[in-house]
Amino acid sequence: MNTAQRIVRTIATEIAARPEQVQAAIALLDDGATVPFVARYRKEATGGLDDTQLRNLAERMGYLRELEARRSTILDSIRSQDKLTDDLARAIAGADTKAALEDIYLPYKPKRRTKAMIAREKGLEPLLESILADRNADPETLAAAYLSEAVQDTKSALTGARDILAERLCEDAELLGALRNFMHQDAVLSATVIPGQEDKGAKFSDYFHHREPWSKVPSHRALAMLRASKEGVVTVDIAPDTGAARAEAIVARRLNPAGSGAGDVWLRAAAGWTWRVKLATTMMMDLFSDLRSRAHDEAIAVFARNLKDLLLAAPAGPRATLGLDPGIRTGVKAAVVDDTGKVVATETLYPFQPRNDLRGAQSAILRLVRQHGVELIAIGNGTASRETERMVADTLALLPKEQKAPSKVVVSEAGASVYSASELAAREFPDLDVSLRGAVSIARRLQDPLAELVKIEPKSIGVGQYQHDVDQHRLDKSLAAVVEDAVNAVGVDLNTASAPLLAHVSGLGPGLAEAVVAHRDAKGAFRSRKDLLKVARLGPRAFEQCAGFLRIRDGQEPLDSSSVHPEAYGLARRIVAACGRDLRAVMADPAALRRLRPEDFVDDSFGLPTVRDILGELEKPGRDPRPAFKTAVFADGVEDIKDLKPGMRLEGTVTNVAAFGAFVDVGVHQDGLVHVSQLADRFVKDPHEVVKAGDVVQVRVTEVDIPRNRIGLSMRKDGGATARQDRAERGNAPRGKPPARGTGKAQPPSKPASQTGSLGSALLDAMKQR
Template sequence: MANYIETDILALTAEELNLKKSNVKSVVELLDSGNTVPFIARYRKEMTGSLDEMEIRNIEEKIDYLRRLLQRKNEVAAAADEVDKYSSQLKEKLIKADTLQEVEDLYRPFKSKKKTKADKAIEKGLKPLAELVFAQKESTADLEDLALQYIDSEKGLENIEDVLSGAEDIIAGDISNDAELRKKLREFVFAKSDIVSELKNEEEAEKYRDYYEFKESINKIPPHRILALNRGEQEDVLRIKIECNDNKAEKIINNYYEFKGDQFYPLLENARDYAYKRMIFPSLEREVRNHLTDKAEEKAVNNFSTNLKSLLMQPPLVGKKVLAIDPAFRTGCKIAVLAENGELLETAAIYPHAPVNNLKEAVKITAELIKKHDVDLIVIGNGTASRETEIFVVNMIKNGLDVEYTIVSEAGASVYSASKLARQEFPELDVSIRGAISIGRRIQDPLAELVKIDPKSLGVGMYQHDISQKRLEKALNEVVVDAVHHVGVELNTASAALLTYVSGVSANNAQKIIEYRSENGNFRSRKELLDVYGFGPKTYQQAAGFLRIDSDADPFALTPIHPESYQEAEKILNKINYKPSDIRDNQILVEIRDKIKALDLIETAENLEIGVPTTKDIIKALQQPGRDPRESMPGPVFRKDILKLEDIEAGMVFTGKVRNIVDFGAFVDIGLKQDGLLHISEMSDFYLNDPFEILEIGQNVEVKVLNVDKKRERISFTLKF
């Protein structure tokens, strides 16, 4: 296809994102040559100006959109050229078009489509009359006299009404196809419209009570209400429409064409009304609905992403043996005892609850397991029978069992336990036992365990089933990828599920790593990855820096220093009279930290002939080899006693953990059966637009009880005390 239109996409991207064109150019070249976002962000800082993952992804998305926009502009230009309607005016309009929608508006006159009323009227020869009327050219003859000249029974124009109706169709089509007018009307509709809902199906009405007779400006309605309205419409309970002032819209059209109250005005008025009400507004209404949904989904996805990031970055529970319980009534509570590294030590089943009620044996089995394996912590899933199991554990603690407990979300545990991955990990175990293992491991190392589960199943957010699944999956996958690369992955213990999130590593690569490890033992160096079948130089380059090994043979593998920078890292250590293996000795490491602080960063970078950002990263890594960035995050809350709703009164203060955050507030766990609501209005004395401004999942907060609804088992909190 000929390039009718050319655009400097790099310059446009740099301008829109407020970045340097040279940095944008580098990012695009790196992406186009197969480099991953995490690799670029971490190891190509000199080229990108130290852009982070989000900025690089913004460039990736913007470049993709502008490339598609430019391609579409040239397709429209070619379509116009085919029918000899490509002009300098059209070219100028295409160049100025900023969105795909504007380009589609310009394409309307050349679009191959089903024959319209206007097309049929033109075929009957009514175009000259329509043009005369539309141009409002003064004529000595009145409109009916002009129409008489076009009566032709062979063409189906039997009378004046047929002729005027055809002319009206042509004018309405021209009004509808006017891209500039559509732009003006679009701006008006988007600025002044309301979204309106009314009850459609009374049988299913109760949960949509707030939307029986609902009306709100499209520019003020919050995202979660849009998603609620959409769901009500999809369930055929609500009827939703967009309303705006038709009179003002018609006035815009009158002013645009300078319609006058002359002899042609009645026909022009009919054509205007038909064009706006039947052709233009319905498509603008769809645009508004799509826009609102898009914005609501964007906010929902951002909420999910922020929540998921906080969930994944919960600190691991280092050096603790865990007894995990997957609670149940009839089928019994399944127990999995896990070593400090998550290895399964023993399993059991107990039946302390109805209908079996074998409490004595349940106490005996649990106590013996705790003593036998020197268990440090009991972890209880928060699903069915969780509260009853908590009471069972607390009673054991009160009777002398020296152990603490905590409750964790078991969201997604059942999904994992029945998955192919779980069957591969524990082929001989029952599904429910696999669930208990997942519950225990997600407190020992949340990131390593939760990556095995579809992020949508982790229960962090709202309306996950009402938004674009493709969009949600992409965003959540990016969050997992960023978390994995921020923390790093232990090459010798990582599961295949975790390895697949590492830069450049495919599912096949991950499986081959597991097989190689099984056949050859632990990796001793990063370079050994090149011996793995299918692990070529490009994959190695992308992945190596994010994989960790604690090995004498490759001391720098304990750090995020990339193998391509090993020589520079060794030179830095040599300058202060140390060798690479010294960073694995904690006593010597203290000395290295003191001496490395004295180095001049810029001078060191110049001597090494590398950039300052990379030099800075190397020095930081040498000071803190093996550091887990999750260490700074708040840990889980351990308990030895139970809280009951009937004991809670307004005014009491508790330390709780944020479990979930949504647009209107956060849900906080203080140890009750159900989480309490901390509404956004109770978070601050100042106006707060977004709960994420002050809270994150996993955060420990001190809350005061605002209200207790014991009948409905609901509790609300405040931070304002």
């Protein structure tokens, strides 16, 4: 089996697909196709692999290709040393991870001058062989024969022999594998506070005296302890739970020192020394690396899943919207955007202290509503949000009864300030004050969250856990894939989309996106998808990748408003012809499609999956996969954490989902936590099984901790237990303080009360850098 076949078979097993599916997908991706394009328009070739399978395939393909390249390099290196045997070649060929491959290569890897090398130069390797050969002989007596000008006493001779033995053991691939397996099963992660750091690291108090099995440490606890260690609050260690004796025995077993002779005693001592001085550190670093990698994988997956939910949140649609960015001393920034998102008016209102110009603010809002036909009012959820919402409600009550009042909606403003100060915002609104750009962003993200949020660096949106602690390259790559999948799943209006949104369309990228917008500005709206070929530098290959994801409303070609790819227009027209009606008539009234058999339209170019996709698209052309628009209604009179009382039933919006529960905005400037045990009346392993970011949920307040600014919530039908009761029942469940919303910063730590065994407060204090 050659290298390419081995990669194909490995991936096929991992993603539950057939080798021929994987082979076809790899060929398409290598040829420059994007994951969204392959998932949507090449189903026949890949056998219907979905975007998740294709993302996993692409990631594993990169890893396995690097593994094969490294395997080839190692073989060449050992071969050049004339040390490659058939057994060694088979072992290298059988290594299925980079770690296993490097273990095998260790003895042959070029290295700096070591103590073992120096001992060999002094002629001490035969001494070690003598001890291994005659276990009953006294090593001291054997060492006496190796004294020289370079080796002046038997102690030095035996030390040199031990150095050689230690190097052999540290380069023994079979031994390293056995030790890893042992440590994976037996190792314990422990954290201990550094004396004098108790006050500085109060937010990490749950980890001042903490132990748990290495294999069971969840991502959020691992990242919390690693951060505490980085900040100099705790020391973190990984060691065998059963102590060093068992590890030393595993090392000694490679030497088979079962007897009671002096040689066996010496070998056992040397094996113990090798574990304590050499291998224990190596194993600990390996396990730290594995733990960090595992924690990063889980944290990145949580962030990616939350980001996808947020990007695919329900849009309010193309309706004139007034965006309000609340503020007290600096005023409430107001911006009106029309149904296309164009800014038509801006203003700054001062209804609160110190100006207290309530009447002027209300007059301005009523004027903006009347002049621009405002249907929606988007209110940012940061400082003074509830005060602004109450002011807007009082203002709308002043409208004449015959005039329909706009709907007011509280919108997450996470990342709005980052966007406002960005180079992109400056190019988009060169004449608009930075403070007013945030109000525009808030209004637009209500109209279409996806179109607006793609302008903000994903890490600034604030839906992850410890996103600033994880591998930033891997995080950026994962989040870019999420944005690309979301944008292409929804589709993009070619004549209204911004360059940042177009940049995420399959086959475009930032350069071509700017070229598309420049062409549109110079030549006017695109009348058909074919016009894209007139854009500078946009050739047939890019057109093939992007065309199906771009929509043109009311254009020359009706199918341009659908997700039917231009390459399949002929097939679509054959299907329409079978209905005996005009294309536009069928797209407006698709009932005639339901009597057709998809199998009748399969040909050499298009298989059943494509035919079914086209039938579905003709039935609901340009359909949006996002849910219907819905927003939470906050309770009147509940505007601050001090207004909350245990037992209150409230409506709120899920703002973030972590491994241990969900955060819910109930309108008091501080998200409450629904612990995983309080999400449902059944056991919930993964909170994402129950909720996702953006969901509107009903909750009951179970606990209010005003000094620590913490809110406990429950979604259980029985109302839920209090956090204290639940910890008693379930074994100290995580709990704690999420950050305030809209600040872009973590909250300062507050010292939690002593709770034996509690693992959540430090996590929640430290997690969401928003």
